[in-house]
Amino acid sequence: MLRAGTAAPQPRQGDFQRRDRPYYDATVIELDALVNKTVPFKFNGAELRFDLSHGLFSSFDVDVGTRLLLKTVARDPRLAAARKVLDAGCGAGIIGLAAAKAFPEAELSLRDRDSLAVAFSERNRLANKLRGVSAHSDPLTGDRREARPAPRIGWGLLADGADGGPYDYILSNLPAKAGAPVLKAFFAAAGDGSHSLLAPGGRLAVVIVHTLAEAAEGWIDAAGLVVVDRARGSMHRAYVLETEGRDSAASPAKGWLPHGQGPEFPLEGLDLRPYARTEGRFELGRARYSARGFWGLPEFDTPSFGSVAAAELCERVLTGSLVREILLINPGVGHLALWALKRLGATGFSAASRDLLSLGACAANLAVSGAESYRAFDALRLDELPPFSRDLVIDSPESIPGFDWVGLCWKTAAHLVKSGGTYLVASRPTELVRMDKARPSGWSLLGERRKRGAAALAWRRN
Numbered sequence: 001m002l003r004a005g006t007a008a009p010q011p012r013q014g015d016f017q018r019r020d021r022p023y024y025d026a027t028v029i030e031l032d033a034l035v036n037k038t039v040p041f042k043f044n045g046a047e048l049r050f051d052l053s054h055g056l057f058s059s060f061d062v063d064v065g066t067r068l069l070l071k072t073v074a075r076d077p078r079l080a081a082a083r084k085v086l087d088a089g090c091g092a093g094i095i096g097l098a099a100a101k102a103f104p105e106a107e108l109s110l111r112d113r114d115s116l117a118v119a120f121s122e123r124n125r126l127a128n129k130l131r132g133v134s135a136h137s138d139p140l141t142g143d144r145r146e147a148r149p150a151p152r153i154g155w156g157l158l159a160d161g162a163d164g165g166p167y168d169y170i171l172s173n174l175p176a177k178a179g180a181p182v183l184k185a186f187f188a189a190a191g192d193g194s195h196s197l198l199a200p201g202g203r204l205a206v207v208i209v210h211t212l213a214e215a216a217e218g219w220i221d222a223a224g225l226v227v228v229d230r231a232r233g234s235m236h237r238a239y240v241l242e243t244e245g246r247d248s249a250a251s252p253a254k255g256w257l258p259h260g261q262g263p264e265f266p267l268e269g270l271d272l273r274p275y276a277r278t279e280g281r282f283e284l285g286r287a288r289y290s291a292r293g294f295w296g297l298p299e300f301d302t303p304s305f306g307s308v309a310a311a312e313l314c315e316r317v318l319t320g321s322l323v324r325e326i327l328l329i330n331p332g333v334g335h336l337a338l339w340a341l342k343r344l345g346a347t348g349f350s351a352a353s354r355d356l357l358s359l360g361a362c363a364a365n366l367a368v369s370g371a372e373s374y375r376a377f378d379a380l381r382l383d384e385l386p387p388f389s390r391d392l393v394i395d396s397p398e399s400i401p402g403f404d405w406v407g408l409c410w411k412t413a414a415h416l417v418k419s420g421g422t423y424l425v426a427s428r429p430t431e432l433v434r435m436d437k438a439r440p441s442g443w444s445l446l447g448e449r450r451k452r453g454a455a456a457l458a459w460r461r462n
Helices: 013-018 064-073 077-081 094-102 115-127 180-191 210-222 305-317 335-343 356-368 379-384 405-416 429-437
Strands: 035-043 046-053 084-088 107-112 152-155 167-173 198-209 225-232 236-243 276-284 287-294 325-329 348-353 374-378 390-395 417-427 443-451 454-461
Touching: 035 094, 046 094, 046 115, 064 094, 064 167, 064 198, 064 225, 064 236, 077 167, 077 198, 084 094, 094 107, 094 115, 094 167, 107 115, 115 152, 115 379, 180 198, 180 210, 180 225, 180 236, 198 210, 210 225, 210 236, 276 305, 276 335, 287 335, 287 356, 305 335, 305 390, 305 417, 305 443, 305 454, 325 335, 335 348, 335 356, 335 390, 348 356, 348 379, 356 374, 374 379, 379 405, 390 405, 405 417, 405 429, 417 429, 429 443, 429 454
Parallel strands: 084 107, 084 167, 107 152, 167 198, 325 348, 325 390, 348 374, 390 417
Antiparallel strands: 035 046, 198 236, 225 236, 276 287, 417 454, 443 454
């Protein structure tokens, strides 16, 4: 296993279960501004509504793949009888929360590698009043009712294990962009009799784009799973699967990270093996280094022109500067972090992203290159970091339609960059023009570098 970083203290499970309020009530991003549309949805007689976002998959309506999957499993009595259910790659939470609403006796877990998906799933959980119940006696019959926790929502990788398993039923709208090795590993994790995500007799229900259906059926066979039901839509195939002839008790795998009460997250134990691609030698600016690419992340075979522009600009404007603490926002696989390790001699590295895989990949590449300190943060909660704590912030922002991402960038810079420190942004040239026009007082432009449709701008805090 590639070790992803140094472990931070784990949040107490009791705290996670007891809190019944948004985990993002202190987020730097106001989720209301990211809601694109609210849609009604009905599943198995249960009525729900979901907030959707431009920042997530399927921002205008519940996608046809999700509808096909839920239509297929609605006729499966094993789902109605399941007591532990997992929605793997939950997005805005539609599949998992629909199951929680329709089958209130079940214990639901939802996970996604995108913290914005986790935040929207949590938002939609509260909107649909899925709060769990305490142990009590029925006032009419006197029957004792066991406690039922609210759906548990957290960060996690699709092909990694899940704390809280094994599960009676797993549901997933499989993301095609995850990469074939990752999807194959996901099926294998469900079919592994000794460390399976599935409990004995459990079922896995997935939907996948039809272009991957032939490959998926090969992965299903290789994992020792058998098809008990299937459905075909215009663009998707849905499968309900179970293991054949497994009667040994499954032991839960690890790797699921419940959201705690702070912005930092432990990465130790995160299994990156299914995501790892080949390792190569790279040159960025005046630095040469080795790095591994990862399925589902860009820059696996070469640094982007944005990274090249950022490294070359830093080498020009930071000459002679003392840089100890660096924060990289959206670090990808870590090319700019590796460049900074070689060229700046920084002692403290931290990275922030919505993407758990990116944080783990950057950590793994830095560890191999000898970095002694690395901390990973949720990009949605950077306002919780100590103010004026970074000498250099390198940002590769994501542009979300209808959202003031430029204002968010400057808010983050104003909070984190020390006096005399540097804020560098790599993006498209037109977007950086907007960045500079919106520059607050107290910042001076240090320089600009363009590279084949990408650009980088750097500002110093006066």
